[in-house]
Amino acid sequence: EGRWFAVRVAPLGTHGLVLVLAEDLTEMRRVEAIRRDFVANVSHELKTPVGALALLAETVAGAADDPDAVRRFTGRMQHESVRLTNLVQDLMTLSRVQGDEPLDALRRVAVDDIIAEAVDRCQIKAEAKDIELVCGGLSGLRVRGDEELLTTALRNLIDNAVAYSPEHTKVAIGTRQADPDHVEVTVTDQGIGIPEVELERIFERFYRVDPARSRQTGGTGLGLAIVKHVTTKHGGEVVVWSKEGSGSTFTLRLPLLRGDGHSTQPPTAPR
Numbered sequence: 547e548g549r550w551f552a553v554r555v556a557p558l559g560t561h562g563l564v565l566v567l568a569e570d571l572t573e574m575r576r577v578e579a580i581r582r583d584f585v586a587n588v589s590h591e592l593k594t595p596v597g598a599l600a601l602l603a604e605t606v607a608g609a610a611d612d613p614d615a616v617r618r619f620t621g622r623m624q625h626e627s628v629r630l631t632n633l634v635q636d637l638m639t640l641s642r643v644q645g646d647e648p649l650d651a652l653r654r655v656a657v658d659d660i661i662a663e664a665v666d667r668c669q670i671k672a673e674a675k676d677i678e679l680v681c682g683g684l685s686g687l688r689v690r691g692d693e694e695l696l697t698t699a700l701r702n703l704i705d706n707a708v709a710y711s712p713e714h715t716k717v718a719i720g721t722r723q724a725d726p727d728h729v730e731v732t733v734t735d736q737g738i739g740i741p742e743v744e745l746e747r748i749f750e751r752f753y754r755v756d757p758a759r760s761r762q763t764g765g766t767g768l769g770l771a772i773v774k775h776v777t778t779k780h781g782g783e784v785v786v787w788s789k790e791g792s793g794s795t796f797t798l799r800l801p802l803l804r805g806d807g808h809s810t811q812p813p814t815a816p817r
């Protein structure tokens with residue numbers, strides 16, 4: 547398409563137009579390169595558990611007369627299947643939120659419900675590390691959005707907070723009204739933190755500060771990309787503060803739904 551455009555523009559001899567075209571092609575190449583990288587990454591991420599499953603199946607078949615071995619290897623097969631399922635699930639969620647189309651069927655959603663549901667889904671992993679999930683702050687706030695996607699975003703943040711924290715620590719989930727128009731939900735951990743140079747990259751798909759550690763915790767590498775796109779789709783933003791060795795705070799900032807009788811602001815309050 548770009549080349550066809552060039553043939554049409556060239557006879558006009560307008561330098562300006564040629565320049566615009568050159569920029570356009572650069573952008574197209576950039577987008578194409580990102581797309582190719584993503585497909586390569588997805589293929590690689592899928593290949594790992596699929597390869598492991600094939601190998602494990604072969605091993606189980608060869609160990610049929612050793613019940614202990616069969617139990618051990620089928621356990622690992624289950625583990626790899628879960629990993630594969632999580633990856634496919636995250637890819638589906640990401641493809642839903644990273645496009646340009648607006649989300650449909652947005653509803654009035656209670657922030658308290660999102661937090662309760664997200665905390666509930668992380669509770670087992672937290673208990674396994676004796677990490678206490680502590681909720682606090684304002685209640686009764688509402689936003690307009692997709693409840694499932696917002697819950698997924700918050701769950702990803704709490705999951706990470708638990709995954710990248712040592713045992714016997716705390717993860718705090720706080721809600722506050724940042725200004726008349728915004729609610730902020732923060733997730734604060736006492737974990738390993740993120741080096742400053744990595745902060746701007748962690749929201750990229752499949753970017754991990756420590757790939758080995760991420761795989762070990764069962765991460766797909768897509769969690770924060772999902773958080774970023776879900777928040778943006780809701781007209782909000784996600785902000786991170788972190789100090790290596792002492793912990794991180796991720797803040798989801800979302801437009802507050804007003805005038806539904808549940809706002810903490812009086813209806814006549816000046817804006």
Ligand code: ADP
Binds near residue numbers: 771
């Ligand atoms: P993953 O599945 O690897 O956790 P994410 O997209 O959720 O993928 O996060 C990207 C990377 O950001 C992680 O691999 C990890 O290095 C870093 N990270 C995310 N959350 C935290 C946190 N709370 N504390 C420390 N590092 C974190």
